[in-house]
Amino acid sequence: MIGRSVFAVYWLMALVFLAFPIVIVAALSFSSASYLTFPPPAFGVRWYRAFLGSREWLDSTWLSIAVAGSVVVVATSLGTLAALGLRHLTGAVRAAIGALILSPLIVPGIVVAIGIYYVFAAYRLVGTALGLVLAHTCLAVPFVVTSVSVSLAGLDRRLEQAALSLGATPSATFRQITLPLILPGILVGALFAFVTSFDELIVTLFLSGSGAVTLPRRMWDDLRFAIDPTIAAVSTLMIVLSAVLLLGAHVLRQRQATAQHKV
Amino acid sequence: MDPGLNLRLSSWPALRRPSVVAPVSGDARRAVGGDKTRGASVALCGIEKHYDSVGAVRGVSLDVRSGEFLTLLGPSGSGKTTTLMMIAGFETPNAGDIAIDGSSVLALPPYKRNIGMVFQNYALFPHLTAADNIGFPLKQRGIDRATRTRLVAASLERVHLSGYERRYPRQLSGGQQQRVALARAIVFHPRLLLMDEPLGALDKQLRENLQLEMRRLHADLGITFIYVTHDQEEALTMSDRVAVMNEGVVVQVGTPEDLYDRPCNRFVAAFIGESNFLSAVVRGIERNMLILDCAGTTIRAMALQTPTAGEGVTLAIRPERLRFADGTASMAENRIAITVTDMVFAGDCCRYLCHTDSGASLVLKQPSGSTGRRRHPGERADILWPAGDAVIV
Amino acid sequence: MPSRVTPILLVVPLTLYMLAFYALPVASMLLRSIADPSWTVENYLRLAHDSVFLAVSWNTLRTALVVTLGTLLLGYPVALALSRLRHGAAAVVLAIVLLPFWTSVLVRSYAWMVLLGRRGLINELLLSAGLIDSPLRLLNTPLAVHVAMIHILLPYMILPIASVLRQIDRALLRAAAGLGASPRRVFSQVVLPLSVPGVVAGILLVFVLSLGFYITPALVGGPRDLMLSMLIAQQVDLLNWPYAACLSVALLAMTLLLILVLQRLPAVRAVLRAATQ
Numbered sequence: 064m065i066g067r068s069v070f071a072v073y074w075l076m077a078l079v080f081l082a083f084p085i086v087i088v089a090a091l092s093f094s095s096a097s098y099l100t101f102p103p104p105a106f107g108v109r110w111y112r113a114f115l116g117s118r119e120w121l122d123s124t125w126l127s128i129a130v131a132g133s134v135v136v137v138a139t140s141l142g143t144l145a146a147l148g149l150r151h152l153t154g155a156v157r158a159a160i161g162a163l164i165l166s167p168l169i170v171p172g173i174v175v176a177i178g179i180y181y182v183f184a185a186y187r188l189v190g191t192a193l194g195l196v197l198a199h200t201c202l203a204v205p206f207v208v209t210s211v212s213v214s215l216a217g218l219d220r221r222l223e224q225a226a227l228s229l230g231a232t233p234s235a236t237f238r239q240i241t242l243p244l245i246l247p248g249i250l251v252g253a254l255f256a257f258v259t260s261f262d263e264l265i266v267t268l269f270l271s272g273s274g275a276v277t278l279p280r281r282m283w284d285d286l287r288f289a290i291d292p293t294i295a296a297v298s299t300l301m302i303v304l305s306a307v308l309l310l311g312a313h314v315l316r317q318r319q320a321t322a323q324h325k326v
Numbered sequence: 327m328d329p330g331l332n333l334r335l336s337s338w339p340a341l342r343r344p345s346v347v348a349p350v351s352g353d354a355r356r357a358v359g360g361d362k363t364r365g366a367s368v369a370l371c372g373i374e375k376h377y378d379s380v381g382a383v384r385g386v387s388l389d390v391r392s393g394e395f396l397t398l399l400g401p402s403g404s405g406k407t408t409t410l411m412m413i414a415g416f417e418t419p420n421a422g423d424i425a426i427d428g429s430s431v432l433a434l435p436p437y438k439r440n441i442g443m444v445f446q447n448y449a450l451f452p453h454l455t456a457a458d459n460i461g462f463p464l465k466q467r468g469i470d471r472a473t474r475t476r477l478v479a480a481s482l483e484r485v486h487l488s489g490y491e492r493r494y495p496r497q498l499s500g501g502q503q504q505r506v507a508l509a510r511a512i513v514f515h516p517r518l519l520l521m522d523e524p525l526g527a528l529d530k531q532l533r534e535n536l537q538l539e540m541r542r543l544h545a546d547l548g549i550t551f552i553y554v555t556h557d558q559e560e561a562l563t564m565s566d567r568v569a570v571m572n573e574g575v576v577v578q579v580g581t582p583e584d585l586y587d588r589p590c591n592r593f594v595a596a597f598i599g600e601s602n603f604l605s606a607v608v609r610g611i612e613r614n615m616l617i618l619d620c621a622g623t624t625i626r627a628m629a630l631q632t633p634t635a636g637e638g639v640t641l642a643i644r645p646e647r648l649r650f651a652d653g654t655a656s657m658a659e660n661r662i663a664i665t666v667t668d669m670v671f672a673g674d675c676c677r678y679l680c681h682t683d684s685g686a687s688l689v690l691k692q693p694s695g696s697t698g699r700r701r702h703p704g705e706r707a708d709i710l711w712p713a714g715d716a717v718i719v
Numbered sequence: 720m721p722s723r724v725t726p727i728l729l730v731v732p733l734t735l736y737m738l739a740f741y742a743l744p745v746a747s748m749l750l751r752s753i754a755d756p757s758w759t760v761e762n763y764l765r766l767a768h769d770s771v772f773l774a775v776s777w778n779t780l781r782t783a784l785v786v787t788l789g790t791l792l793l794g795y796p797v798a799l800a801l802s803r804l805r806h807g808a809a810a811v812v813l814a815i816v817l818l819p820f821w822t823s824v825l826v827r828s829y830a831w832m833v834l835l836g837r838r839g840l841i842n843e844l845l846l847s848a849g850l851i852d853s854p855l856r857l858l859n860t861p862l863a864v865h866v867a868m869i870h871i872l873l874p875y876m877i878l879p880i881a882s883v884l885r886q887i888d889r890a891l892l893r894a895a896a897g898l899g900a901s902p903r904r905v906f907s908q909v910v911l912p913l914s915v916p917g918v919v920a921g922i923l924l925v926f927v928l929s930l931g932f933y934i935t936p937a938l939v940g941g942p943r944d945l946m947l948s949m950l951i952a953q954q955v956d957l958l959n960w961p962y963a964a965c966l967s968v969a970l971l972a973m974t975l976l977l978i979l980v981l982q983r984l985p986a987v988r989a990v991l992r993a994a995t996q
Contacts, residue, residue, distance in 0.1 A: 066903070074796040081797075081873060082815050084830030085822060087840060091833060098838075141733040148729025160730050163737050169978050170745070171931025173948035174967045177955050178745030201741040204733065224416050225449035227436040229463035230514065236437075239462075243453050262823035265933055269955070279825050286829060286938060295833070298826040305821040309814075321452075321496070 085302055092295035110296035120281065120297065126192060127261055127278040133196045134203050134260035139253045141200070142207025149208070150215050168205045172265040175202070180269035190272025198270055199260035206259060207252035214248025214319060247319035251312050258308055262301075365393035365550035366426050366517040373412060373422030381408045384574035385422070395544050395551045399561040400571035401597070406554045407446075409571070410520050413552065415439050426518065437466075442516035444524040448507035450495040456482065456506045457491035463514040481509045501532045508540075512547065521553045525560065537563050558598045562586065570594050586644075588630060592719045595642040602648070602688045603719075604641040608633045615713055621684030625660040626713035639718045645677070647715040648690040650698055651708035659710045664688060666701045676700065680709065749971075752964035762965040771950070772966065779947045780973075782864060782936070783929035789869040790925050791918070794876030798917070799910075801877070802884035820874035828935045831867040832858060835939065859941040867939050872928055876921040883917030884910070927977050930970065 092110055094103030114120050145164060149157060167175060179198045180189065188194030218241065226236040264279040271280045278301075282294055368390040375383040380403035390396045398406040411417040413424055415436035423430050431439055450459050460481055461474045469477070482488050485505040495503055504524060511519060525533045541564050544551050555561055561568045562582040569579045570593075578590045589595035592603065606618035606625065615626045616633070618641065625641075633639055651661060664680040667687075671694075678690040678701060690709060692698055701707055752762050766772050801812050819827060834840050835857040842854040857863055887910065895905045933948040940946075945953075947970045954963035 070796060071800075074800040077793040077797045077873075078812065078815050080793065080870065081819055084827060084834055084870065085819060088826065088830045088833060141736055145730045145733035148726040151726035152730065156727075160734055163742060164733060167741065169927060169974060171948060171967075171970050171974055173931060173933050173951050174749075174971055175741070175745060177951060177963060177967065178748040179741065180955070181748040181751075181960070182744035197740050201737060204737065208733075219447075219449065221445045221447070221449040222451060224414075224436070225443065225445055225451070226462070227416075228414055228439075228441060228443040228520075229510065230437050230440070230466040231462070232437055232466075233435075235466060240451060258821065262825070264823075264825050268952075279823060282825055282829070283934075286832065294829060298829055301826050302818070302822050305823070306818055309817055309821045 088295050089299045089302060091292060092299040094292055094295075096292070098291075110292040113293045114296045114300075117293070119276075120278075120293070123276050123278045123281040126275060130192055130195045130199060130275075130277060131257045131260035133192075134199045135253050135256045137196065138200045138203040138207050138256040139249060142204045142252060142256075143211050143249050145204075146208045146211035146215060149212065164208050165205045167202050176266040176269050179266060183270060189270055190274030192275050194270050195260075195267060195275055195277065198266045199263050200256075202263060202266065203256035203259040206255035207249075210252035210255060211245060211248050214245040217319070218244055247315040251315050251319075254308050254312050254315075258305070261304075363515060363517055363547060363549050365548060367392040367428070368413060368518065368550065368552065369423075369425040369428075370409070370413070371423045371425070373409070373419040373424060375405075375408050375412060375417055376420050377408075381405055382574045383408050383412070383419070386571075386574075386576050387422075388569055388576055388579065390550060390552060393548050393550055395541070395553065395564060395566045397553045397555060397561040397565040397568045398571055399555060399558060399568050399598075401556055404571040405574040406556075406571045407522055410522055410552065410554050413518075414441055414443055414520055440514075440516055442511035442514070442519040444504075444507050444511045444519070444521040446523045447527055448495075448503050448524070450503055450507055450510075452495050454494075455491060456487065456493050456495070456498065459495070459506055460510045460513055462510065467514060477513065481513050485509050500528050501536065504528065504536060508543070512543075512549075516549065518550045518552070519547075521551065523555055524553075526555075526557075533560070540564060562598070570597065572597075587715075588628075588717055589642060589719055592640060592642065595717075595719045600645055600689065601642040602645060604643070604682075604686055604688075606639055606641050608635050608637045608639055610635055616718065620662065621682060621686070623662050625662065625716070627660075627716040627718055628714055630717055633718065641716050642719045643711055643716045645689040645691040646675070646693075648688065648709050648711050649692070650690070650701060651710050652698060658713055660713055660716065661708050661710050664707060664709050666703050666705045666707060668703050669701065680707075748960070749964050749968055751960045752968050762961055763968075766965060766969065772969070775945045775947055775950045776969070778944060779930060779970075782861070782868070782932075782944075782946065783926050785865050786868045786872060786929045787922055787925045789865065790873050790876035791922060793869065794873050794921065795880055795918070797873075798877045798880035798884055798914075801881045802887075816874050816877050819870070820878075824871055824934050825938075827871050828867055828938045831863065831870065831935075831939050835863050835866075858939060861940070861944050863939040864936045864944060867935050868929060868932060871935060872925045875924045875928060879920040879924065880914060880917040883914050883920075887913050923977055923980060927974055930974055930977075 091103065093106045093108065095105040095107040095109055096103055142164075145160075149161060152160070179201070183189055183194050183198070188197065222240055222244070223236050226240045227233070231239065262279060263277075264283060267277055267280050268283065271277060276284075278297065282297060285291070285294055368388075370386050370388040370390075373383060373386050383405040386405070386409055388396075398409060400406045408417060412419050415431070415434060418432070424432055426439070426441075450456075451462065454462065457475075457478045461478045464474045464477060479488070479491070482491060485508070487502060487505060487509075490498065490502065490506075495506070498506065507524070525536055528536065537560060540551075544564075553561075553564065562585075565582060567579060567581055568585055570577045570585065572593050578585060578594050580588075585594060585598050589598065589601070595601040595603075604620055606620040606627075609617040609619050609624070611617070611629055611632070612626075614629050616629045616639075618625050618627055618639070620641070627641055662682055664682050666678055666680050668679040670677045670679070674694055676692045676694065678692065680688045680690060682688065688709065753760060797812070797816065801809055801816070804812060832839075836842070837854045837856070837858070839858070841857060842851075845851045846854065891909060891913075892905055895909045896902070900908065931948055932946060933952065936944065936946045937949055937952075947966060951963050951966045951970065954960075954966065
């Protein structure tokens with residue numbers, strides 16, 4: 064069974080490769096040193112204090128949260144409506160609209176970024192939170208539409224038919240049957256929209272100017288000059304946020320599975 | 327199996343309230359007074375539904391009588407479910423008309439047709455409890471919460487599911503889900519109940535029990551049932567009449583006895599029960615019986631159709647109507663010589679696989695308790711059957 | 720029954736939004752490549768002899784190729800293990816794969832800056848082990864770009880392969896073993912051929928994403944290892960819009976060419992599903 068243990072060592076190494084950098088960043092953020100050194104001389108929360116004590120970092124954090132929150136509202140409502148409509152469309156119309164909505168997933172980020180910058184600059188949207196919200200929504204929408212569409216595809220159409228046959232009007236059917244059953248999908252879409260906006264950097268690099276510096280943008284600026292461990296602290300917080308959201312998505316997915324359990 | 331499906335609504339005082347007069351039909355109110363609800367009559371007139379794939383309907387005309395238990399029976403893809411969906415209003419026919427109690431319902435959306443429906447796999451709302459599922463149609467009709475709670479409790483009691491109010495569908499067994507679905511479909515007093523293979527997902531034992539429950543429910547409620555199934559045994563057991571469908575058309579409509587004893591064509595003869603088919607040539611007609619030549623042997627058959635002399639026909643005979651000749655043959659019986667190929671013991675009967683001298687194969691069923699001697703493979707014998715039991719298909 | 724009009728009304732808001740804030744801006748920017756100042760295809764003709772463009776394109780393609788190969792070699796075994804593990808262990812492995820997937824590209828690129836820097840963890844380890852006398856130049860090299868991008872794109876390779884492997888009927892493997900196939904043969908004759916759709920989907924996904932990478936090469940790469948997206952950004956900074964638009968069309972064309980193949984694969988939809996759930 065040498066082959067089997069070689070295989071096990073190999074894929075475990077690959078997993079270590081995946082996890083290691085993230086673990087290191089997290090460990091480093093608790094370093095007491097003022098410069099990146101290994102191993103850290105001692106541990107402490109010095110850099111988290113530095114983060115929390117910095118007006119600039121906090122402003123960027125709040126801006127990122129505000130922008131991502133607005134993106135969630137716009138992208139989730141527009142995306143959910145569109146997914147509900149797409150479900151009943153067929154043929155060329157569906158293909159064309161589907162391609163338009165999903166294309167930001169595959170068009171290179173830089174092309175989207177400079178295209179939006181090219182036009183938004185003319186409308187003085189550069190350096191404004193509004194510009195960021197408008198642009199990030201385009202990038203977040205495909206995730207909402209995909210997630211809600213998957214939920215709708217898993218929804219047994221007979222449930223809606225049953226509701227209609229029992230005397231529920233189409234709008235009552237939507238409110239009492241369809242919506243509760245696809246809600247987990249909508250929420251997963253909303254989570255994705257949040258993460259997409261919160262982490263977005265390429266479009267932001269062009270749009271944020273000096274007036275709307277988001278958290279990733281501030282990290283980027285800092286990284287180009289000096290690597291100070293504040294970034295490690297910020298990164299760790301972002302990793303924790305990712306983990307929380309990932310867990311949230313997982314829980315929602317379980318709920319979806321339970322809710323749509325084929326009876 | 328509990329006799330649980332007695333969902334007669336006569337003792338529900340709530341339905342007498344003026345506030346619910348509007349949503350509940352006049353006939354339902356009569357039911358409150360103790361009478362049965364009068365079932366709706368349904369008339370399908372030349373309805374068609376075109377599809378690229380299977381399940382198309384190509385001109386179905388059918389009259390379902392008030393209070394009748396009618397089954398649409400056919401193989402998958404025969405259009406029976408599509409027909410049901412058109413009655414329910416989920417599909418719109420490309421041609422033809424559907425009338426309930428004499429007036430066309432084509433312009434009515436499903437939620438205004440007031441038809442109860444039990445779906446394949448029940449379509450219970452997974453996010454609602456059993457009580458909320460059953461209360462759903464009442465809620466849509468604006469019945470207040472307290473009344474709803476009482477009605478739901480009463481109906482759950484009647485399906486012997488008291489105490490299951492707070493259970494979610496996934497916490498119920500298949501049979502319990504089925505009964506919740508049934509309770510939900512009739513709690514609002516529809517005069518027509520549609521059922522799409524409602525027992526398909528259950529095991530044989532439970533299915534047979536529920537078939538009987540369903541018959542009893544039909545008798546108690548007095549409303550019209552239209553039932554879709556591909557299971558011929560189920561259709562024969564439960565229905566007043568059966569409409570056999572194949573490839574988008576109704577092939578034959580009749581009582582179970584009609585269909586079994588007098589199938590109108592080979593499809594019905596083979597689909598309902600088991601049939602032996604023999605090729606023969608018509609010689610003539612004599613006292614309402616056809617005289618046929620079957621590979622040199624003269625036999626007689628019922629003259630339901632009137633083929634001309636010299637025409638080739640196919641004769642259908644049920645395996646249990648055949649018996650081995652034991653010296654007591656009457657003149658009214660046909661006789662044909664065969665060789666036994668194989669014998670299979672099947673519990674309630676022995677199945678003999680035989681072939682005639684001309685090579686046609688026949689199956690003969692001999693009841694297990696019969697006094698007849700067992701035949702063995704290779705043995706030659708004569709087979710008899712009453713002339714009236716064979717039909718031309 | 721939904722009328723014919725309602726579905727259209729539901730998609731109209733998003734469609735208009737995407738046209739106004741995404742499709743039309745991008746299209747009008749791309750138009751600069753042939754309409755500046757008057758209609759011309761000269762910009763494109765010039766690309767063919769543009770040594771900077773050719774060098775950068777070559778570097779972009781080479782990077783994408785190396786990264787794709789790297790993710791495949793590292794990703795396939797993980798996907799295979801993931802499909803074979805029992806429920807609890809599989810969940811742990813999946814979490815380790817998904818956590819980086821959900822972590823910002825910026826954070827992950829930063830992690831590699833920390834690891835590969837002159838005084839980064841790897842140099843410190845090598846120095847203290849006595850293997851080297853002075854710190855190696857690891858950061859700002861093509862190697863750094865490759866390693867960081869492989870790390871970032873690895874989940875995109877693992878997930879489609881794992882989703883295909885998980886669908887392989889276990890009975891098939893037992894049947895093959897029952898017929899006398901050794902584990903090695905069961906893998907090469909049954910598992911490997913059946914996993915091809917997932918592998919192809921993973922390859923194309925990673926390749927397509929690699930072509931457009933910007934953040935990571937900009938942070939960990941050297942000044943001479945330009946990727947197409949970096950060249951485009953540079954040209955925008957120089958306000959050379961026609962050239963930037965022209966390069967964008969080239970990058971988009973490369974991507975779409977691959978997507979045309981990608982879209983035909985059902986496994987790709989499974990990937991999207993895995994990504995959103």
